[in-house]
Amino acid sequence: MIGLWEVGRAAFTRPGDQAALFLFCAAVPLLAACLITSLWTKVQGNWAAPAYVAAAIAVAKWRLGSSAHSVSTWRWTRSRTLFVGALATGFLVSTIGHFPHALASVGLPLPAKLDLTKRLRGWAELGAQVSAVYQEMSRSKPTFVFSDRYQIASEVMFYVPAHPNTYNIQLGRRMNQFDVWGGTEEVRGWDAIFVADRPDLPDAVLRSFDEVQPERPTHLSGSGQSHSLHSWSIFRCYGFRGFPPAQQLGY
Numbered sequence: 001m002i003g004l005w006e007v008g009r010a011a012f013t014r015p016g017d018q019a020a021l022f023l024f025c026a027a028v029p030l031l032a033a034c035l036i037t038s039l040w041t042k043v044q045g046n047w048a049a050p051a052y053v054a055a056a057i058a059v060a061k062w063r064l065g066s067s068a069h070s071v072s073t074w075r076w077t078r079s080r081t082l083f084v085g086a087l088a089t090g091f092l093v094s095t096i097g098h099f100p101h102a103l104a105s106v107g108l109p110l111p112a113k114l115d116l117t118k119r120l121r122g123w124a125e126l127g128a129q130v131s132a133v134y135q136e137m138s139r140s141k142p143t144f145v146f147s148d149r150y151q152i153a154s155e156v157m158f159y160v161p162a163h164p165n166t167y168n169i170q171l172g173r174r175m176n177q178f179d180v181w182g183g184t185e186e187v188r189g190w191d192a193i194f195v196a197d198r199p200d201l202p203d204a205v206l207r208s209f210d211e212v213q214p215e216r217p218t219h220l221s222g223s224g225q226s227h228s229l230h231s232w233s234i235f236r237c238y239g240f241r242g243f244p245p246a247q248q249l250g251y
Helices: 002-013 018-037 045-065 073-098 101-105 123-138 150-159 177-181 203-207
Strands: 143-147 166-168 191-196 209-214 218-221 228-240
Touching: 002 018, 002 045, 018 045, 073 101, 123 143, 123 150, 123 191, 123 218, 123 228, 143 150, 150 166, 150 177, 150 191, 166 177, 203 209
Parallel strands: 143 166, 143 191
Antiparallel strands: 191 228, 209 228, 218 228
């Protein structure tokens, strides 16, 4: 934001600075649109990705174009203080994000509702558990893995060492990359492992197999934290018949 403020000021006070104007226009309108939209609906952080690139370049331009000799002492001191403050804030947030249990070690445990990093952790442990089930089931029959959420399907696809065929079934959601890949028709007759973040089994899944057996639910807590990071359910599914057609929602 500091870099965008400085290039914005340069763009409108120095008409000949085309680079500053370009960076300002490449970042600020998109960031403003996302900010305004977030007031009434959910906005994903990656939607403004092009603006982040322009903002990073803006910071470099501001720093390279500033010096203690070209600006007043007060402005130089202010800019340097803001820059150091921004770096320190970023370092602090990144440290807490990577090591949230460090807060608990100093008597400041992070409440579950404030732990925004929990969605980043625990996937390796889930992959190990799914892998154990997969190795056992695949000895007797070809086995694939699937989930009704693309977040779980993609993480399992990455963290299960064998990288088995993995699918995100369509139960009335928006289209995603898994739908483009397709492929479930090729695995009819196989066994499967269903991974979900809730204990109940969708009827569509139950009707798609000859037999379904639940594994014991898995609860994962972070190191030094009292709250649960994730709760997963794993189901052994035998005799795949094919998933019923479902209506896609949105794009």
